[in-house]
Amino acid sequence: MLGRTYDAEVCSAARALEVVGERWSLLIVRKALFAGARRFGDFRSLGIATNVLAKRLDGFVDAGIMERTGPDGAEYALTEQGRELATVVVALTAWGDRHLAPDGPPVLYMHAGCGGSVAQRLVCDTCGEVNDPAELRAVPGPGMPAEIAARMSAS
Amino acid sequence: MLGRTYDAEVCSAARALEVVGERWSLLIVRKALFAGARRFGDFRSLGIATNVLAKRLDGFVDAGIMERTGPDGAEYALTEQGRELATVVVALTAWGDRHLAPDGPPVLYMHAGCGGSVAQRLVCDTCGEVNDPAELRAVPGPGMPAEIAARMSAS
DNA sequence: ACGCGGGCTTGCATCACGCAACTCGTCCTC
DNA sequence: GAGGACGAGTTGCGTGATGCAAGCCCGCGT
Known part of the structure; x- marks a missing residue:
C-alpha cells in the first residue's frame, strides 16, 4: 500500500x-x-x-x-x-450527489428492510444533530501519544 | 487531478x-x-x-x-x-478509530456549541437508524443515464 | 541597499499506474 | 487425451505522478 x-x-x-x-x-x-x-x-x-x-x-x-x-x-x-467502510462510501456519495451531480443522484442507497432512503448524518451525542461542519472541533483523545499532545499545547 | x-x-x-x-x-x-x-x-x-x-x-x-x-x-x-467534506473525514476517522487505533482514538471530534462528542451515522428516513451496512442496497436514481439503467437491467 | 522569511517553481530520480501480452490451471468438448 | 475456452492472475515496458533538494521571486524590516 x-x-x-x-x-x-x-x-x-x-x-x-x-x-x-x-x-x-x-x-x-x-x-x-x-x-x-x-x-x-x-x-x-x-x-x-x-x-x-x-x-x-x-x-x-x-x-x-x-x-x-x-x-x-x-x-x-x-x-x-x-x-463498515460503507459509511465512508455513503459520505463520499452524498457529497458527490450534492456538488457534482446536476441531474440528481445517479445512485441512491436504500434500506433493505423497509425501503426507506438512507442518508448519512453527523450526530452530537448530547444535543442531537450537527448541521454545520463549522461547529466541529478536533481535540486530542486517549490514543494521542503524550509527547505529541505536549508539543501541540506548547506550540 | x-x-x-x-x-x-x-x-x-x-x-x-x-x-x-x-x-x-x-x-x-x-x-x-x-x-x-x-x-x-x-x-x-x-x-x-x-x-x-x-x-x-x-x-x-x-x-x-x-x-x-x-x-x-x-x-x-x-x-x-x-x-461539507467534514462528513467524509469524520467517517474515515471513525473507521480508523475502530480498526486501526488499538490505544483509542488519537483525535476526537466535539460539537463546539455543547461540547458533546460527534459521530457519524447512517440514517433511514422511514425507520430510523441503520445499524448494519449489509442492510443497504444501491438502486438507480434520477441522475442515472437512461441507457445505462437499461443496460444494467438487461444484464 | 541588504538580508530574511514565506510562497512557490524547477530539475531530476524514483515509484506507481495503464496497457498489452503472456502464463497457468481447470473445465469442456471432441 | 488433444484441443480449445475461460478465469485468474503475472510480466514487461512506457508514461505520468510523487519525493526531495535547490533555486527564484517578492514584500518587509533595517
Missing part, C-alpha cells in the same frame, strides 16, 4: 487513508459492497488494470478488509471491517 | 474521488477544517512535498473546494462545498 506514508499526521483518518486511500481502493470496496462483486473478473468492469487490481485485492486481504473464500479460494469477500 | 479517470463507474462516489481521491487531498482538507490551516506553510507540517502541495491547492481552487483569500491573496479558505 502506501507504506506508512502519512506518519506526520496523528489521526485515524490518516491511518485509514493508508489502507483505502490509494487509487481505485474505495471503488473496489463499493463494488463489493453494493454490486455484489466477489470474483476477480467482477471488478474488471471498473476499468482498472489487472495488475493494479491484483495488488489492491492482495493489499485488502493483508489489511483484513477482505478475505478469500469460495470453494476454489478465488472469491474475495469483505470482512466485517471492510463492510 | 485525475482527469475523469473513473468514467466507468456512474456514481457520485467516483466523481467525488476524482476531486478528493488523490494522495494527500483529504489530509489537506482535514488540516484546513480542524487545524485551522490557511497558508501554504501551514500545510507543510503534513510532510507533503511543496510541489505536490501547490498542485493540490490549485486543484482545490479549480474544483471550488477552496478559494484564495486574505489581504495578499495567499490564504486558502475552504468554501462551503469544501467544509
Whole structure:
C-alpha cells in the first residue's frame, strides 16, 4: 500500500487513508459492497488494470478488509471491517450527489428492510444533530501519544 | 487531478474521488477544517512535498473546494462545498478509530456549541437508524443515464 | 541597499499506474 | 487425451505522478 506514508499526521483518518486511500481502493470496496462483486473478473468492469487490481485485492486481504473464500479460494469477500467502510462510501456519495451531480443522484442507497432512503448524518451525542461542519472541533483523545499532545499545547 | 479517470463507474462516489481521491487531498482538507490551516506553510507540517502541495491547492481552487483569500491573496479558505467534506473525514476517522487505533482514538471530534462528542451515522428516513451496512442496497436514481439503467437491467 | 522569511517553481530520480501480452490451471468438448 | 475456452492472475515496458533538494521571486524590516 502506501507504506506508512502519512506518519506526520496523528489521526485515524490518516491511518485509514493508508489502507483505502490509494487509487481505485474505495471503488473496489463499493463494488463489493453494493454490486455484489466477489470474483476477480467482477471488478474488471471498473476499468482498472489487472495488475493494479491484483495488488489492491492482495493489499485488502493483508489489511483484513477482505478475505478469500469460495470453494476454489478465488472469491474475495469483505470482512466485517471492510463492510463498515460503507459509511465512508455513503459520505463520499452524498457529497458527490450534492456538488457534482446536476441531474440528481445517479445512485441512491436504500434500506433493505423497509425501503426507506438512507442518508448519512453527523450526530452530537448530547444535543442531537450537527448541521454545520463549522461547529466541529478536533481535540486530542486517549490514543494521542503524550509527547505529541505536549508539543501541540506548547506550540 | 485525475482527469475523469473513473468514467466507468456512474456514481457520485467516483466523481467525488476524482476531486478528493488523490494522495494527500483529504489530509489537506482535514488540516484546513480542524487545524485551522490557511497558508501554504501551514500545510507543510503534513510532510507533503511543496510541489505536490501547490498542485493540490490549485486543484482545490479549480474544483471550488477552496478559494484564495486574505489581504495578499495567499490564504486558502475552504468554501462551503469544501467544509461539507467534514462528513467524509469524520467517517474515515471513525473507521480508523475502530480498526486501526488499538490505544483509542488519537483525535476526537466535539460539537463546539455543547461540547458533546460527534459521530457519524447512517440514517433511514422511514425507520430510523441503520445499524448494519449489509442492510443497504444501491438502486438507480434520477441522475442515472437512461441507457445505462437499461443496460444494467438487461444484464 | 541588504538580508530574511514565506510562497512557490524547477530539475531530476524514483515509484506507481495503464496497457498489452503472456502464463497457468481447470473445465469442456471432441 | 488433444484441443480449445475461460478465469485468474503475472510480466514487461512506457508514461505520468510523487519525493526531495535547490533555486527564484517578492514584500518587509533595517
